[in-house]
Amino acid sequence: MIGHVSIGRSFYHCISYCLEDKKELSEQRKLQLESQDHLIHKGRAEVLEYNKCFGNKYELTQQFNDVRKLSRRVEKPMLHLTLRLAPTDRLTKEQFREAGRECAKVFGIEDNQYICVLHKDTNERHIHIAANRVGFNGRVASDSNSYKRMADLCRRLEKKYGLQEILSPKAFLSPKDRLLPRYDKRKEKLKADINQALKLTSSYLTFENYMKDLGYKILKGRGVSFIDDKKVNIKGSEVGFSLMKIENILCSKQKYMKRNAGEEKGENKSSYSVPDFYDIKEQSNEKQSHSLNKSQKAVIDGLSSGIGSLLNPEYQSDYIDTQLQPNSQKKKKKAALRR
Template sequence: MIGHVNTGKSFLGCISYDLEDKQELSEEQKKAMSLKDGLQHKNRAEVLAYNKCFGNKYELAEQFRDVAKLSRRVEKPVFHFAIRLASGDQCTRDELLKIADACVKEFDVKDNQYLVVLHKDTPQPHIHIVANRVGYDGKVAKDSNSYLRMATLCRRLEKELGLTAVLSPRKFLSKEERLLPRQDNRKLKMREDIKNCLKQAHSLDDFSRRMQQAGYNVIKSRGISFIDDKKVKVKGSELGFSLSKIEKILEAKKILGLTQGTLEIEKADRGQEYMKMPYKSLPVSPNAPTQLERSIAEVISTTTSQVAAAAANLVAELFQAPYPTPDEIAAAEAMQQYYRYNKKKKKKRGYRL
């Protein structure tokens, strides 16, 4: 179970998102997507519960705003919760309501206005809760430590309902739990698609075109990012394929005269291990450039009959991001903690005139 919590200013905007269909999709697109994946894109939202509110989105927003006026100090009176089940988990309507009830209790808005909505346009069921942080007594529900409270709530509900256990965000885990493997199926698929397109591409424009054909939107600026069909944006560096690395792969293929269909990667692929590591950005080994230069020099110095084998090894080496060893990870984390500690000391120490 994965939970998100946000605060905001607009009740109407939040309620509209939860109750309405996706505005960027036409009626024909909704029908086509429904037939393709078997999900409900038309009338995707179902209201599971109203608490001290009723009506359409305009009436609901007006009621929420009227109560929010009881507190003049709160700037963001909207509480928005989203809770999604893990892959393979299913819950009944009563169990989803139990999850919603536990959530509003945890964030002290059970006696306030709130709305529980079920969305049916994703493979895994997920609910949204729009709540008023301001109660009828004028008191405002606190939003401090909201991410930790949501993570703790999800872990407790997983045990109570017998659902798949999911790791909390890394910053809430102990040192031992941070070493547990994490897996993001979305990023794993994206990384495999990037590798397949790189094997066939001859230039950066050709690579971008092939990625678009695979269903991704490619954004290039100082770096490179990829957006999938669910509008999720991921940086190439998080996948082990930064813009500079992609350019090196394509340049190496160009220099060595590799043609489509001749590339065979023989070395073990460490990408799967990388995606399971609990870090989004990992330190790069400093000797990677020298390895690349040495490999190119070896290719240039080989005889004609050995070029093909050396070229395959070179591109295979480029495909493998220079992932750090566990000792390098521990050293990098210790260095980060050292700088954070000294930065706090400098702020506290200050200057005296």
């Protein structure tokens, strides 16, 4: 479950968004999308609860503004809370209503005006809570530590309803919990692509071309970085494949294949050229095929077992942390002064 918190000046715009369909979609487009994705775009909003308020968007706005006058100091009286499920998670309407009430309690608005609205136009079912931060007693609900409160609430609701668990942002975790590994789809994909590239290539040049063919831009210096189609830069060392490790794997593959080929054919090892199963077609702009035939798969399987654990990623940084450099310089200065 993912939560979102925001505050604003306008009751009307927030309430309108929660209660109405998306304005950029025509009626015909809403019906078309409903038949395509089996979601509800026409009449997407269902009010689960009116708390100390009632009516349409105009009546709700007027009621919220009337109570807001009890505290003229607050500049942003509108509180907007969102609780969104993972695509595979499901809650009943009553469970959503209970989650909304618990959310209102966490943010100190359980006795204030608010509406809880269920949206059904996405695969991730979610609720919106549009609330008045000003209570009937004139007090204003605090927005301090709002992100931490939301993160704690989401983790608690995940356990209560058996939902998919998501790690909170590291800023809100204890030092012990910050050491837990965090699943990153982007890095996992890069790791798998590098592993596959190392199996199909035997030189750094063909390795680079394979990765470029998959849509990555490569920056090589003291280390190696990969930039994907979303312009996200990830160091190879972050996914367990530093430049040194990649070069060691390719070098080991060449030695292994030369040795085996020489033993089988009785040829001079130095005259044997190592084949690449990923072919570079310099004069063709067509996308390369990465499929292998049975004989190539057999060689790859034997090669993988031959070089063993080399293909497993290792998490060792291939660069010097710049944060360590000032400390080392200070130590040198102190040592020089002592002399």
